Amino acid sequence: MSTNAVVVHQLPGRVRLSIPEKRGDDDYFRLLSRRFSGLEGVRNVKTNALAGSIVLEFNGHLQEVLRRAGAPALFDLDGAAGGMRPALPARPLNLVTGRELNPMFMAGVLFSAVGLLQSIRGRLMVPAVTAFWYATSTFQQAGVTIVMDAAAGVGEGDGD
Incomplete structure (x- = not known):
């Protein structure tokens, strides 16, 4: 079974991913931290196993950073638009x-x-x-x- 990740927030050079299925899994988030920390162009990695999230600060394009880290083997980025959740319309x-x-x-x-x-x-x-x-x-x-x-x-x- 594949683990899903969702882009919670994204700015150029910074992204916060939520991986709710792995919330509380310290080993998984240590593995993510090691995978991304060693990459050229990745300036900072913060993981929070309790919240089930990872924040990456990087140079270049997100998809390239994810590919070089081997992220496709670790999680699938949800959604056709790069994992972004659709904005909720203002409901009256x-x-x-x-x-x-x-x-x-x-x-x-x-x-x-x-x-x-x-x-x-x-x-x-x-x-x-x-x-x-x-x-x-x-x-x-x-x-x-x-x-x-x-x-x-x-x-x-x-x-x-």
Whole structure:
């Protein structure tokens, strides 16, 4: 029986794989650590047998690093798209009234409130700007477009 690995998170040069079938198997994760640590181009390997995960920091392409480590004999990378889990769509929540509430929109509202609070506290540079950045990103994911009318000082949104 083949062991499945799933890409939990991936950035250029860094990947976190989850191998739930081997969770708690110290010997297996020591073997993975040895296999990847000795490879040219692999900068760092962190394994966590308790969590059933391995984090690789590397140069080059993930598939090449996996091939050189002999990973196909150790696990199969799930999914046709390199093991990435498909993103879950933002599902609307139903309120008691039956009206739908988009969770991404609510996250945007929450981040806006945090940004406003941080602005009032005078923490404008990093915390407030970061909160407003997250708010903008979540509003975009929720499908809400915000148009600012500079003359009136009023923002108009379409969407929820």
